[in-house]
Structures are given as structure tokens and as C-alpha cells.
Amino acid sequence: MTTELLEIEPRELEFVFELKKQSSCLVQLRNKSDQYVAFKVKTTSPKKYCVRPNIGIIKPKEKSDFTVTMQAQKIAPPDLQCKDKFLIQSTVVPLGTTEDDITSGMFARDRGKHIEEKKLRVVLISPNSSPVLLPVNGGMKQDSEIHMQKDRVPSGVENIPPPLRVSEDVKGSETALDTEDDRSGTNEDVSRQEENVDDKKPAEDTVQLKLAKDSEELKSSLSLMDSKLREAEITIRKLTEERSMNAREKNMLKQELEMLKTKVNVKKVQVGFPLLYVCMVALISVAVGYYIHP
Template sequence: MSDSELLQIEPLELQFPFELKKQISCSMQLTNKSENHVAFKVKTTNPKKYCVRPNTGVVMPNSSCDVIVTMQAQKEAPPDMQCRDKFLLQSAVVNSSIASKDITPEMFNKDSRNQVEEYKLRVAYVPPPQPPSPVREGSEEGSSPKASVSENGTVNQASDLNKMSKGLPEANGITSEVNALISKMREEKQSAIQQNNSLRQELELVRRQGQSSTAGVPTIFVITAGLIGIALGYFLNGILISFKDNINT
């Protein structure tokens, strides 16, 4: 900040985040802490490269004015990223009736009766701001859910919790259906085991009696039915174990 009597300038160095083929702007603030009306005019050593808005104006007593300096897009970077361009800010005390359109170059002549001051501002190129690192979505296994951040910087943890709570009824419904299916398969397995036991008892009875048939049924049919029942039991048992493994996974 300058220590002048007429205008305080912030900053005294114009810094441009340099990027090729991109128009870049920076600003400076002129503050008038006096009781006088102060006119100003901004000049540069390279007028084709920069655009200043406003380049002239009047700062009222105890007020401020922002000046925007825009650098045109550059096709190539300067050597060593050094800039030799400079700006000159002229200020002068004027009558309260003077408006911006009434400002003339003669008002800033040091030979005039006006109180005139001049300030030189340097230009510097600085690295462009780095883009923010991407936010990883979701949460790692075993860790608590993390709050997501929206574009305007607000935390959306409450929204995420609402989505999770809405999904709970559906998950509970699926769990109930799975439990019912498991119970049904257990009942079918138990029934198959009972049938196997019954067939085994009949088969053992046939063997003891040494008869060729039992109650009009051929022995080979009884043996075949027993084998089918045993195979059916093992098959249902395998399905139940596989289904449990899929549920746990």
C-alpha cells in the first residue's frame, strides 16, 4: 500500500497468473482518505498489451475505486518469465464539480496549480493457480461414510444419510424373502431325509426276509427308489450350502 497524501494504492505490484493464449485480469484499489476530490489517470508503457477500465476517474472523499487491468492473450512466454512493463498512476486534487468526462491531461501537469502526485507500478508474472485435487467418491471398506462436498463448498452428509436410510426398507424386504426361502429349503431337506430313512428301513426289511418283492413291489424298484431318494437328499443339501455361500458373499 502506498503512503501518498492523495490516494492509497493496493497493491503496488500488478501480478498476472500467466497462461499462454489466455486473457488474464487483475485489479487494484484506489482509496481516497482525504476530504478532497481526487482525479486519477492510468498510463502504461505497453498500451497495446493491456486494457485498463476505468483508466480515468474521480475518487470521492473517503471512498474507493476499483481499477481492472486486463492483459491480452499472449502467444509465447517471455524469457525467464520476467516482465518489463510498467504502469504510471497520476492523481490530482480537483474541484468538486469535476466529473470523469471533464478530466484533461493538463490537470496532471506538475506546473499546474493542482496538487499532483505520480506512482509507478511494476508488473510481475506468477504461476497460475493449481486445480483442486479430485474428491474420491464413496468410502473405503470398513470405514464410516464420508461427507461429500458440492460445487459451492457445502457439505452433503445429511443428503447421503437420507439416501442410505431410504434404501434400508428395500434391503429389509430382500432379507425377509431370503430367510423365508432358506426355511422352505430346510423343510424340503428334512422331508427328503425322512423319506431316505424310510426307504432304507424298507430295503433292510427286504434283505432280511430274502423275498423277491415286498407288498407287490419288485426288489429292484425298491432299491432304485432308495438310491434316488439318497441322491435327492445330497442334491438338496448341496443347493442349500451353495445358496448360503452366495448370501454370505
């Protein structure tokens, strides 16, 4: 195969290097072919980097991402030069292949199998220096102006405009009006509260009635459940007793059958006479007949 399987973006892994801090880089893979492609990511420093995920399946004309995280380093390399590299292997897989089916042997160069390999080098970037705070149009200038005004306050007493003076009569009339308005307002509020209380009483009564009905219904349902449970317990007891009785009857029948079998065997043994006994009786009867009738 001469066609390129994967397009990788970016072609260099850039990490912002700071001591005792992690740094991550996102890599995007795009499947340029019309087939399913499996990929695997390798690195020359596996203890230094973490790749998630390091294997995967990319559908035709689709994309897949993986993240490379550089672990926190205690020592900075000289001139931020890094020789670490990453290798991305890819190969065509049959339809229906999943990530669980990916093995290391899938990327082995045997039997003329096409394995595409692309290398990515690592580039370390120093963190940007923090900008110096300079006065800018806005808050910084205003703060500096406020501080300058505070520093330039004269040592003498400042001229403060006198407060507006109101005649005592006007104040008295205003306070009187305020008290009358307050009284009228309080009277109106009291009357409104009484009306609200009167309106709330029937509502509270209806709520209490509903609660009482609900409690009665709950009690009745509980009593029905108790009665059903008792009936169920009684039926279970009856069934267990019947089962025990059936077992006893079964045992009795077995015993009776065994007794009958033993009796039948005894009778079979006792039926008929032995052959020797029959011969002896015949001889004795012949001898007796001979002596009786010479």
C-alpha cells in the same frame, strides 16, 4: 502539498500467466484527503493491457476500483520476468468535476500544480499444477474397494439365498381380496366421478352465461363505438365542406374588391377635362363672339 492523496492496494499487479488466456487484476484506490481527487492510469504497453476505467473522480474518504486485464499472449517471457509498469497520476479537482471534464492537460505539471504519481510493477505468476488424484477417505476408497471385490469374485457359482415361497392358496386368497377391493374402489370412483360431473354442470352453465353476457356487452360497446365513429366522420366532412365554402367566398370577395378598385380608378381618370381642351374651347368661343358681335 506533502500529504498523500491516494492509497493504492495492491502495490504490485499480479497476473496468472497462461498462454492464450487472459488474466485480470483488481486495483483499489482510496482517497485519503478531504477534497475531490481525479486519477488517470497509464502503462508502458497499452496494446498489451486493457484498463477499465482508466480515469475517474474519487470523493473525499471514499474508494474506487479499476480492473487491469492482460490480453492473451502467444509467447511466454523468459523466467516469467516482465518489465511492464503502470503509472497512476492523481490531482485535486474542484467540487462538481465529473469524468467528462477530465483532460490530459489536467495532469500536466505547470503553474505549480501538485500531481501525485505512483508506479506499479507487473509480476507474472505461473498457474498452479493440477493436484494428483489420491485415494481419500470417502468415495475414492469405496470405488477402489468395489473394483477389488469385483476382481476377486470366485470362478464358481455364487450362493444366492432362495426366494421366499408362498402357498398357492394364500396367493389365491390375496388375489381375490385384491380384485374385490379393486371393484369396490372402481365403483366408488365411478360414483364420485358422477357426483363431480353433476356438480360441474351448474358451474359450466354459469360460466357460459357469463361468457354470453360478456360477449353481448362487447357487441353493444362495439356498436356504440361504430356509431360514434360515423358521427365523427360526418362532422369532419361537414367541417371540410364549410371550410371549402368559406375559401370560395373569400376568393369571390377578393375578386369583387379588385373589380371595384378598377372601376374607381377608371372613374378617377375620366373626371374633369384637360387644360388644353379648355383653352381651345375658350378661344373658339371668343372668336365666334367676335364675328357675331363686331
